[in-house]
Amino acid sequence: MGISVTILGSNSALPTSERNPTAQVLNASGRFFLIDCGEGTQMQLRRNRVHFGKIDHVFISHLHGDHVFGLPGLISSFGLLGRTNDLHIHGVADLEMVLRPVIDYFSRELPFKVVFHHINPLEKELIYEDAALEVATFPVEHRIPTVGFLFREKPKERKINKQMCDFYEVPLRVLPKLKKGEDFIPDSGGHVPNTKLTLPAPPSVSYAFCTDTRPLPSVVEVVKGVDMLYHEATFMSDQEGLAYKTFHSTARQAAKVALQAGVKKLLIGHFSSRYKDLSPLLSEAREVFPDTEIATEGVTFEI
Known part of the structure; x- marks a missing residue:
């Protein structure tokens, strides 16, 4: 249970022999979500043993090539693997305009539907929701319309408390109501408070993905208190x-944004290819926000 994030790509526009363009896969209790899809993403998915068929939703932050060039090839591979469940792609409206002709030309007989969900890059929007998770966008400041993504578990x-439920002879049919916080009213009368029969719910966790952008006060407000923030750190100061x-x-x-927002952990990435050694960027960030890590490719961060 919970959320984990596996880093597939951590570089900026130019890939290097050691780092790929931006891509991450988020695992929310067995549901997989792809965040951006730079060139080489499908190879990174294979290296990290992520099951292609479990990815039903792709979130694209903006239409620069290092965040989207891997998508046509990934869609083609999905088709060759016999995928049948719909693939949902969330991005600005121009993404469908650019990608649809490519799909129609190279992958015209896909055994599944590609469903585009247009997002407004100028507004905060709830763009995905299921029984356990919400995904929202928030605007950032880049050269073209760009959004960040906020993943937040719903309250659990x-x-x-089996021992106490046995003591009060609570029927099985009542247990779902107890989980939702209701008290127990025995048929014989009386009242048993919920807190006597249950234990506190596990905490819900959150993850914010923020690339490419200048540092923004508005982002600080959106990501306040998140358990983990990924923020681009393309250059040193x-x-x-x-x-x-x-x-x-x-x-x-990036570290100042994390500090001002009071997040629990910071991941930095989207590094310029000029940096072969990333330790100076990590040191610079840790001077401001000690609980910082490099978004190292192939590493899975538990939230």
Whole structure:
């Protein structure tokens, strides 16, 4: 149970021999969600033993190639593998305009439907919801319309205290109501408070994905208190001018966002290919926010 994130790609526009463009896969209690899909994503999915058939939703932050070039090939592979369940792709409206002709030309006989869900990059929106999870977008500041994603578990049910339920002879039919917080009213009369019969629910966790962007006060407000924040850190602080010009952030700026938002853990990624050694970026971020980690490819972070 819970959420984990596996890093598939952590570099910016130019891939290197050691780092791929941006992609992550989020596992929410066995439901898999792909976040961005840079070139090489399907190979990274294989290396990390992620079952292709379990990915039903893809979230694309924006239409720069290093976040989307892997998608046509992945869709084609889904078809060759005999996938039949629908694939849902969430992105700005132009994503369908760009991708649909490619699908129609190269993958015209897919055994499944590709369903596009258009998102408004200028507004915060709830774009996905199931019984246990919500996914919302929030605007960020980049050269083209771009969004971040906030994954948040819904409140969980309370746990049954079997020993106390046996003591009060609680019928099995009542247990679902107890999990939802209701008290127990025995047929013989009386009243047993829910807190005597249950244990507190496990905490719900949250994950925020924020790339590519300048550091923003509005993002601080959206991601306040999340359990884990992924924030781009394309450059070190000696390149702050270049970061601003290209609508990116430095490692120090990413750490300041995490500090101001009071998040529990920070992952930094989307590194410029100029950096062969990432330890200086990590050190710079940790000077501001100690609980920072590099979004290292192939590593799974439990939330």
